[in-house]
Amino acid sequence: MRGLAALGVLLTHVGLYSAQVALTEFPGFEQPGNGFAGVLLQQLHVSLPIFFVLSGVLLYRPWVLAALGGTKKPGVKPYLWRRALRTLPAFWVTLAVVLIAFNSEGIQNLWHVVRPFLLLHVYEDQAFVFGLEQSWSLSTEIAFYALLPVLAWALHRVARGGADVAAKARRILLVLGVVVVAGFGFAAYTFTESMGSWPIEDKWPLKWMGFIAVGMALATLSAAAELQPEKSPSLYRFLSRKPASAWAAALVVYLIACFQPFGDSGSANYPDMAQGMVEQVLYLSFGLLAVAPLTLPNARSRLIDAVLTNPVMLYLGRISYGLYLWHIAIIYFWNEGTFGADGFWKLLAICLAGSIVAATLSYYLIESPAMRLREKLGKAPKEVGVATLERPEHLTSVR
8 A cells, every 4th residue: 555655646746847737836937737637646645645544553553452452562662663763764865865966055054964864854944855845744754653652652541441442442533533623723724824835834743643643543443343343333344345435435535636626726836725624634535545444354355455465566565665755856866856857758757767776775775674673773572563462351242
């Protein structure tokens, strides 16, 4: 699924840099776009929330299993080491390259170098990193990684008041629902006229934590369904029988995003309140529907298996982090960061091929060796990294 999401993000950025997507807000970089093709490419931004939702599912799952099923809680220090080694070394190498290649003229002091290495550049105006514009989403991910142990502890305490697994899950879901609403509230704030176009607050984690909370909710539903399947919500049981229907619904959501009547859905301009909030809802819905089938216990779909488990997609998934990190830099290396330098198909071929090569090198030369450092640093878990259910005997409903 990460590979599929990375391809979607790559496609929408290639569409922008090949002048397929309209843009009028940046003097000197205006482009009219390419009609409906530009709309389709621009709205592939629905792919981005998949990363947030997946993080919420995969990283919160061991903690929610502890809260609902009594499994052992993950160790906080090993967890933080794993997250740091998985994300930071590859990002730092990419950042060093793009700082030298595309940002050297804007570096005036040491803070201008240190700031992006600490992923703090998204909190300051005019702290743009050319070639790594997408790194704002990594800042959101890193903020979530750091906060997750605290969030999990708080949700564990909330769940303790539940009489059974279903009641505990409902308590957790209620809190996560509040997080989603708070995220929408902050998003609305960023779309007010007083904020202007592209305010720095648009990139802050507060706007996007609701997407991660949706992933955490899916992890909660999945764990509860394993423990007490008969108490799962009716919609959840329906999806367990027909998981591919969620992807059909996700396709409908994508088309609605393309055809919505608010604003200009085919441009890369900053949206107004109506368009921005509608897209926020649609993007969150797409991420939820795209990932939900993967969290359903014992549910299988031939369509989903065919799309996600073929060798090509499995490999793209393995190197997806490198695809995310390098694809805009590859475009910059090719066309020196200008818009419309090449036709869409030519730029797509160059960007895809170059990104796959760079991502492969990143995975085998940086990411994998970095992850192996866990053992040398003594931070590798002695047990499996993801908790599995040890079903308590008193839960007679579980077979």
